[in-house]
Amino acid sequence: MDKRVYLVRHCEAEGQSIQSPLTLNGMKQSEHLCDFFSNISIQKIITSPFLRAVQTIKPLSKKLDIEIEIDKRLSERTLSSKHLPDWFDKLKATFEDMDLTFEGGESSSDAAQRIVNVLESVLNENTNNIIIVTHGNILSLLIKKFDEHFGFEEWKNLSNPDVYLLTLSKEHHQIERLWKGN
Structure with missing residues (x-):
């Protein structure tokens, strides 16, 4: 039987810190997300600690x-421990050079491996419909593992929230965007 992993980017938040809560709109979005999954038999939910x-x-x-x-x-990837006024350009560069790191930061390769490790652990379990909730950058890096054309421009086009379905079997894999907006 195929494994279905629903990859969810969090809803609209008030900021980027670990303790940043959802906005009022983000709370409404989380209710819409609940409705979105209402007819899907979910067996497991795993999330970032943010x-x-x-x-x-x-x-x-x-x-x-x-x-x-x-x-x-x-957890979301740390691009750098230093303030980067040109963080947008630096982030773009890490999509082009997956091993590029900035001071105190994590390369795209290392961040991708973290989330791949989570995926591999759930694939070894006896569950078929799993939700993984994470953040835009690390989600993009996982999607890129299954779709080499997914890059910086696709990251920019992610919404809050966003939902992708990764379907895996021994013979194939398929990834598709399911979320159609807020």
């Missing part, structure tokens, strides 16, 4: 009575 990611999936978790599993490997 507050905005947990709040994104909490309504669905409550509705389905599924405990949220926190996995720090789903």
